[in-house]
Amino acid sequence: MAAILxxxxxxxxxxxxxxxPGKNAVLEQHFMPAWENAATDGDSxxxxxxxxxxxxxxxDRRDMPAPLMVGFEITVxxxxxxxxxxxxxxxxxxxxxxxxxxxxxxxxxxxxxxREHSQRTKEGVQFALEARHAxxxxxxxEVRVRYLAERENFSxxxxxxxxxxxxxxxxxxxxxxxxxxx
Numbered sequence: 001m002a003a004i005l006x007x008x009x010x011x012x013x014x015x016x017x018x019x020x021p022g023k024n025a026v027l028e029q030h031f032m033p034a035w036e037n038a039a040t041d042g043d044s045x046x047x048x049x050x051x052x053x054x055x056x057x058x059x060d061r062r063d064m065p066a067p068l069m070v071g072f073e074i075t076v077x078x079x080x081x082x083x084x085x086x087x088x089x090x091x092x093x094x095x096x097x098x099x100x101x102x103x104x105x106x107x108x109x110x111x112x113x114x115r116e117h118s119q120r121t122k123e124g125v126q127f128a129l130e131a132r133h134a135x136x137x138x139x140x141x142e143v144r145v146r147y148l149a150e151r152e153n154f155s156x157x158x159x160x161x162x163x164x165x166x167x168x169x170x171x172x173x174x175x176x177x178x179x180x181x182x
Contacts, residue, residue: 034073034080042078042100049074071108075101139168140178147179157182 082097154160161176
């Protein structure tokens with residue numbers, strides 16, 4: 001349970017990037033209100049979230065809390081239920097809630113990892129595409145500048161493309177395409 005609470009504290013720092021989050025922000029702002037609410041129930045929160053996700057249009061879901069935040073709240077609710085069950089002496093039920101909290105916290109961790117990994121992958125692909133096309137962009141710019149500077153020496157754009165093929169390692173059609181619109 002302590003490990004789950006520590007994980008929640010770390011997520012809280014990330015979710016609410018506050019200048020002074022406090023040492024026990026999760027306990028003070030989420031756990032205690034959930035503890036004081038007799039209706040706190042992780043299963044109900046999870047079911048409500050699934051219902052909203054399936055019964056609501058994507059446009060309407062934009063105004064709702066992020067799945068990561070909802071997962072955070074569900075994890076807190078399971079932790080509260082586990083502690084309340086331990087206090088009542090229902091250790092089997094309490095351990096069930098601990099497992100539910102752990103499962104939900106793993107889901108939240110995976111969701112965050114997936115989001116970060118997706119962003120890093122997207123940035124990596126963009127970087128690779130930029131690198132892949134950088135040489136072509138340089139050649140294109142040089143061909144266009146030279147054409148504009150030497151335009152009077154060519155009878156047509158086709159003539160210019162034929163000459164530029166000798167200086168640049170690109171096909172005639174590629175170079176000719178670069179000259180369109182000039």
